[in-house]
Amino acid sequence: MMTGLSANTLFGRFLLFVLLSAIFPYLSYSQTETDTLNTIVVNQVRRENASRNAKYSPGTKIRKFDNIQQATSSSSLSDLLKKHTSIYIKEYGRGMSSYLSLRGTSSSHTSIEWNGQSLSVPTLGQTDLSHIPLYFFDNMTIHIGGSSALYGSSSLSGNIQLKTSPTYNEGISGDVTLKFGSFTTLFGGGTLRYGKNNWESRTSIYWSYAKNNYKFSNNTKTGYPRERLNNAEYRNWGALQELFRKFRDNSQLQISIIHLDFDKQIQPSVSNNHVEKSFHSILDRNTKVSARYNGSCGKWHYNSGVSYSHDYELYEEDIIAADRIFANADAEYRTTSLSIRSGASLEFIKPDVHAYASGTKEWRGEIFALALWQPIKSLTIGGGIRGAFVTDMNIPVQPAFDIKYRVINPMNDTRVGAGYALHDLSLRASVSKSAKVPTLNDRYWGGVTENLKAESGTTYEFGADYSALYKSWEFKGFATVYLSDVKDWIRWLPAGEVWRPKNIPKVESSGLETGITVVKKWMEWRASADINYTFTKVTIKESLIKNDPSVGHQMAYQPKHTLSANVEASYKKFSTAISYHYIGKRSTTDIYDIMEGYSLLDLSVKYDFVLFKENLGITGEIKNILNTDYQNVMFYAMPGINFGIAVQWKF
Numbered sequence: 001m002m003t004g005l006s007a008n009t010l011f012g013r014f015l016l017f018v019l020l021s022a023i024f025p026y027l028s029y030s031q032t033e034t035d036t037l038n039t040i041v042v043n044q045v046r047r048e049n050a051s052r053n054a055k056y057s058p059g060t061k062i063r064k065f066d067n068i069q070q071a072t073s074s075s076s077l078s079d080l081l082k083k084h085t086s087i088y089i090k091e092y093g094r095g096m097s098s099y100l101s102l103r104g105t106s107s108s109h110t111s112i113e114w115n116g117q118s119l120s121v122p123t124l125g126q127t128d129l130s131h132i133p134l135y136f137f138d139n140m141t142i143h144i145g146g147s148s149a150l151y152g153s154s155s156l157s158g159n160i161q162l163k164t165s166p167t168y169n170e171g172i173s174g175d176v177t178l179k180f181g182s183f184t185t186l187f188g189g190g191t192l193r194y195g196k197n198n199w200e201s202r203t204s205i206y207w208s209y210a211k212n213n214y215k216f217s218n219n220t221k222t223g224y225p226r227e228r229l230n231n232a233e234y235r236n237w238g239a240l241q242e243l244f245r246k247f248r249d250n251s252q253l254q255i256s257i258i259h260l261d262f263d264k265q266i267q268p269s270v271s272n273n274h275v276e277k278s279f280h281s282i283l284d285r286n287t288k289v290s291a292r293y294n295g296s297c298g299k300w301h302y303n304s305g306v307s308y309s310h311d312y313e314l315y316e317e318d319i320i321a322a323d324r325i326f327a328n329a330d331a332e333y334r335t336t337s338l339s340i341r342s343g344a345s346l347e348f349i350k351p352d353v354h355a356y357a358s359g360t361k362e363w364r365g366e367i368f369a370l371a372l373w374q375p376i377k378s379l380t381i382g383g384g385i386r387g388a389f390v391t392d393m394n395i396p397v398q399p400a401f402d403i404k405y406r407v408i409n410p411m412n413d414t415r416v417g418a419g420y421a422l423h424d425l426s427l428r429a430s431v432s433k434s435a436k437v438p439t440l441n442d443r444y445w446g447g448v449t450e451n452l453k454a455e456s457g458t459t460y461e462f463g464a465d466y467s468a469l470y471k472s473w474e475f476k477g478f479a480t481v482y483l484s485d486v487k488d489w490i491r492w493l494p495a496g497e498v499w500r501p502k503n504i505p506k507v508e509s510s511g512l513e514t515g516i517t518v519v520k521k522w523m524e525w526r527a528s529a530d531i532n533y534t535f536t537k538v539t540i541k542e543s544l545i546k547n548d549p550s551v552g553h554q555m556a557y558q559p560k561h562t563l564s565a566n567v568e569a570s571y572k573k574f575s576t577a578i579s580y581h582y583i584g585k586r587s588t589t590d591i592y593d594i595m596e597g598y599s600l601l602d603l604s605v606k607y608d609f610v611l612f613k614e615n616l617g618i619t620g621e622i623k624n625i626l627n628t629d630y631q632n633v634m635f636y637a638m639p640g641i642n643f644g645i646a647v648q649w650k651f
Contacts, residue, residue, distance in 0.1 A: 058400030059430030067560035078129035104538025126440030146459030148434035149400035166244035181644030184211035216637035234264040251295025305585035400432035421470035474519035598630035
């Protein structure tokens with residue numbers, strides 16, 4: 001029956017749904033008062049506010065970041081991840097393409113979503129972090145680990161959820177942000193919220209520009225001469241419009257439209273910095289429309305949504321585009337000790353790519369069931385199972401099982417007095433099977449790829465979380481060890497004069513993730529230190545090539561060691577932060593060509609004040625204070641010391 005529905009029919013029904021949804025909020029109203037959170041908070045673990053499915057995985061680590069729009073201003077997602085996590089980001093230059101790597105996997109192994117809608121481009125199956133302006137988003141959750149049972153295909157190594165949320169404040173509020181910096185970098189953004197009678201409208205726009213003509217050392221020439229970078233300019237802009245409506249039964253309707261436009265020159269390798277015939281540019285346009293409705297009735301909670309996205313890329317004369325329609329629904333039943341959630345989704349993708357056969361299209365569907373049980377106060381058991389289908393492809397079933405045991409519970413400590421510290425210690429474990437559907441390029445570029453299989457992985461992990469509170473001191477720490485085996489890892493390899501995707505029989509990833517946060521408060525002062533370290537070993541265990549020299553060696557552009565540290569201090573309306581970021585040695589595509597590790601040190605200062613009864617904030621930052629000369633990817637220049645100054649008006 002599904003194959004009998006044409007794309008036009010589905011799209012027509014979607015437009016009708018959006019139209020009805022847009023006028024429905026005006027049919028009824030009620031009045032409530034809602035408090036707003038005005039502070040910027042970065043939390044280690046807050047499962048109660050995490051993404052809807054995250055709580056069903058108590059054996060894994062989840063981090064949540066609140067108010068990221070205020071905290072990061074004009075930053076991209078890659079800037080936030082580098083500052084507050086030890087996740088490795090692969091960058092091809094300042095403001096150029098950047099991709100994350102969780103636990104040594106590729107960027108297509110981590111799903112990135114906005115309010116449940118995928119931000120990946122279906123042709124490539126990955127998300128460029130430089131294309132995600134955090135100015136548009138409010139909260140973010142990072143879930144590291146094999147989590148396909150929770151989030152579906154492409155979540156083999158983890159999931160990132162970005163959210164936009166209403167405040168339901170009466171009247172007008174918002175902000176205007178302006179920033180300028182080194183290399184003719186400019187940013188302007190504005191947000192306007194209007195709320196009345198339990199509905200709210202939010203409009204946000206932004207524009208950014210950078211000439212990016214910084215100097216670098218050319219390591220392809222004798223003596224490493226200093227040169228000024230050419231062909232790295234970009235102009236980006238975007239707009240977001242959302243409508244929220246809360247009804248008398250506390251159900252909520254959310255309609256969102258976002259458009260992002262990226263017009264960028266493609267930064268050349270340093271060897272081609274003065275070779276004009278190698279200069280190219282690329283244009284990306286992404287439009288997404290979605291409508292979501294959620295609510296509850298007694299112990300039942302429900303959620304549904306439908307979305308449409310159009311992704312367009314123009315490179316030279318080649319157009320790579322795709323239209324995608326996605327619909328999903330789920331329901332959850334909750335009691336004091338048990339929660340059960342079940343749901344399904346359906347997706348239709350119609351690409352427009354010159355290298356695909358005419359008429360190429362793909363259907364995808366998934367169904368899942370999750371459960372969380374707390375048989376006793378200190379023990380939590382969770383897990384679930386997910387099944388999927390894709391046009392002309394077999395997808396393995398994806399189960400998961402998690403367990404968490406609270407060894408020390410501060411609620412059981414009956415001692416009273418300032419001389420005692422409250423401790424909390426939990427042990428957790430998880431085992432899961434995940435899958436990743438090949439991208440459209442994997443399957444259809446240059447003709448249908450025969451015998452290509454979906455990737456599948458099994459992940460085992462064990463961890464501990466500890467926290468303590470003593471007088472004005474707060475301490476949090478975690479550690480996780482894991483082992484992940486991935487079968488049929490897809491990799492593009494030479495096949496005569498062309499490259500074709502092949503399944504690598506087995507890749508193994510193992511490692512350690514750990515972090516410590518210390519907070520001290522006294523009077524009007526607050527100081528904190530946050531340190532995160534990751535050790536990652538990822539190797540090919542079985543190869544398609546006989547006597548493959550890369551077997552047993554660390555995979556290309558995968559550092560074993562990454563470290564981030566962030567120290568902050570604040571007094572009244574003044575705050576300052578120093579951030580340290582370390583990337584260890586890594587090989588290029590030649591396993592014997594080793595790139596040295598590098599360290600970056602950044603400084604930021606912020607002051608909030610009132611001028612003519614208006615709330616203003618000014619932020620200054622200096623990046624790469626040590627003026628480190630480095631390359632993240634071989635032969636792609638990165639900037640030395642640079643600065644930025646931002647002014648924000650909140651009303």
